[in-house]
Amino acid sequence: MIQFLLNQRLHRESQLDPNTTVLSWLRRTQQRCGTKEGCASGDCGACTVVLAEPAGDRLRYRTVNACITLVSALDGKQLITVEDLKQRDQLHPVQQAMVDCHASQCGFCTPGFVMSLFALQKQGGQGSTEQALAGNLCRCTGYRPIVAAADQLAAQETADDQFDQTEAQTLARLKALAAEASVSGTSSSQPPAGVRQLTHDGRRCLMPGSLDALAAAYLAEPQARLVAGGTDLALAITQRSQRFPLLISLNQVPELRAVEQQPHQLAIGAAAPLTDCLPLLRERIPAFADLLTRFASQQIRNQGTLGGNLANGSPIGDAAPVLLALNAALELRRGSETRTLPLDDFFLGYRQTALQPGEFITRILIPGVTVSQKEAASMPLNVTTSLYVYKVSKRLEDDISAVCAAFNLDIQHGVVHRARLAYGGMAATPARAHHTEQALVGQPWQLATVELACRALAEDFTPISDFRAGSAYRLQVAQNLLRRAYFEHAAPQQIIKVTDYV
Numbered sequence: 001m002i003q004f005l006l007n008q009r010l011h012r013e014s015q016l017d018p019n020t021t022v023l024s025w026l027r028r029t030q031q032r033c034g035t036k037e038g039c040a041s042g043d044c045g046a047c048t049v050v051l052a053e054p055a056g057d058r059l060r061y062r063t064v065n066a067c068i069t070l071v072s073a074l075d076g077k078q079l080i081t082v083e084d085l086k087q088r089d090q091l092h093p094v095q096q097a098m099v100d101c102h103a104s105q106c107g108f109c110t111p112g113f114v115m116s117l118f119a120l121q122k123q124g125g126q127g128s129t130e131q132a133l134a135g136n137l138c139r140c141t142g143y144r145p146i147v148a149a150a151d152q153l154a155a156q157e158t159a160d161d162q163f164d165q166t167e168a169q170t171l172a173r174l175k176a177l178a179a180e181a182s183v184s185g186t187s188s189s190q191p192p193a194g195v196r197q198l199t200h201d202g203r204r205c206l207m208p209g210s211l212d213a214l215a216a217a218y219l220a221e222p223q224a225r226l227v228a229g230g231t232d233l234a235l236a237i238t239q240r241s242q243r244f245p246l247l248i249s250l251n252q253v254p255e256l257r258a259v260e261q262q263p264h265q266l267a268i269g270a271a272a273p274l275t276d277c278l279p280l281l282r283e284r285i286p287a288f289a290d291l292l293t294r295f296a297s298q299q300i301r302n303q304g305t306l307g308g309n310l311a312n313g314s315p316i317g318d319a320a321p322v323l324l325a326l327n328a329a330l331e332l333r334r335g336s337e338t339r340t341l342p343l344d345d346f347f348l349g350y351r352q353t354a355l356q357p358g359e360f361i362t363r364i365l366i367p368g369v370t371v372s373q374k375e376a377a378s379m380p381l382n383v384t385t386s387l388y389v390y391k392v393s394k395r396l397e398d399d400i401s402a403v404c405a406a407f408n409l410d411i412q413h414g415v416v417h418r419a420r421l422a423y424g425g426m427a428a429t430p431a432r433a434h435h436t437e438q439a440l441v442g443q444p445w446q447l448a449t450v451e452l453a454c455r456a457l458a459e460d461f462t463p464i465s466d467f468r469a470g471s472a473y474r475l476q477v478a479q480n481l482l483r484r485a486y487f488e489h490a491a492p493q494q495i496i497k498v499t500d501y502v
């Protein structure tokens, strides 16, 4: 059973096909048709809704794409749709700002923009308008009036709305639901102890409430498909009409959502939403955080996870190159067994990984992250480890990489002591550039060395041509990115990133 609030109304659902998306549940069973379906693939933002969940003693409001969010993700949350914003005949300030600024023409994208601006407003000015709106597309109004509406809102002193007024009460209700779920889960014997279940017509979703319960459930039914954020998996449902007979949700397992600095490494829970990884990464590995802000859109980052990004084994997943360059390892669990596998050994072939049946990723471990940026900044300048991460795609945001590159260089006294270079989009899997690394290590860090390394890159990769980029283009770009790292290293103050000057 899942339990959630639709605005203020409690829903307890146990007989629901777990392949149902939040969008079709809203439109087909609740007749809430304000939330639109544009692409059904997470690209346009017309279906944006907001999920509120407890974060300490406040509620945290986040956007998601209802079209690729499965209903199991609603458990323990408050679902807010565009219908909930108006109070009696009074528009919500976000809606009023859109009207005032003439920010809607055909209106199809408008509910999605309104919900993204609503979530931005609820962050109390912490997020940026660009990031908040990057996952919403408008094909007729043009973005200027929409941005003007965002600016008007930011400048306004807004009084508490109905959500602020009922926040304490909503928070208490959600916390009570969580407490109830943990009790009902552990006392149940069918499904196994500690696992709740959503089922309909022979299709099931198991929802373990702990790591042990998850490990036992997956070992017992290794044919199940795991679902974390569902931002990859749900596309099989919406684009290829697939229906999964058995899903196991990772969303209710607290151990998989922790993001922590340990004495000598960062440990990132495999099912922590990317948005939750950002604060620590921004502090410890800023180049990784910069990459994540270009990862899909805000809606996707609020759902998608590093575990899902790696486990789907895509050659163009953005996290893999940077994690390979950082020499990350994966903590894997199968039944009661835990093992640690270097990410270097994880990708076996096109969309093939080293995961055994019934095995899953619990944490991503990034070694050697021991000092804060502030401390690192005070280290001697000629003893540096430099991380350069580049994503090349047609659009800045909400786009998949044609090529993604990450270079982790240890340059001491002008000589390359260690180089870990990794690329996505260049081969059947994300991969290290071993020949190129050899061409660099032990050599002086100068342009001539970099040119030799660029030649070695052609030995490492024979990229394919597809609709994103041609083979020759990919190779040229991959070489140019290495040259670019050289120039950035040589003149760190020089502004060469497009995001720094547009």
Ligand SMILES: Cc1cc2nc3c(=O)[nH]c(=O)nc-3n(C[C@H](O)[C@H](O)[C@H](O)COP(=O)(O)OP(=O)(O)OC[C@H]3O[C@@H](n4cnc5c(N)ncnc54)[C@H](O)[C@@H]3O)c2cc1C
Residues within 6 Å of the ligand: 041, 042, 043, 068, 225, 226, 227, 228, 229, 230, 231, 232, 233, 234, 250, 270, 271, 294, 295, 296, 297, 300, 303, 304, 305, 306, 307, 308, 309, 310, 311, 312, 316, 317, 318, 319, 355, 359, 360, 361, 362, 398, 399, 400, 401
């Ligand atoms: C519009 C859009 C834009 C996107 N943009 C980008 C982008 O810019 N860069 C990018 O890299 N990706 C992008 N993606 C892909 C996707 O968002 C990411 O791959 C995301 O990280 C997947 O995480 P998830 O939690 O949603 O995975 P899910 O969809 O839940 O799972 C993906 C796969 O991994 C398996 N899995 C999940 N967690 C685990 C685990 N802990 N252990 C073992 N197996 C597991 C699942 O069974 C499934 O097979 C985009 C997707 C969409 C829809």
Ligand code: FES
Residues within 6 Å of the ligand: 036, 037, 038, 039, 040, 041, 042, 043, 044, 045, 046, 047, 048, 065, 066, 067, 068
């Ligand atoms: S309908 Fe386009 S993102 Fe959901």
Ligand code: FES
Residues within 6 Å of the ligand: 103, 104, 105, 106, 107, 108, 109, 110, 137, 138, 139, 140, 141
């Ligand atoms: S108003 Fe028509 S798509 Fe945006």
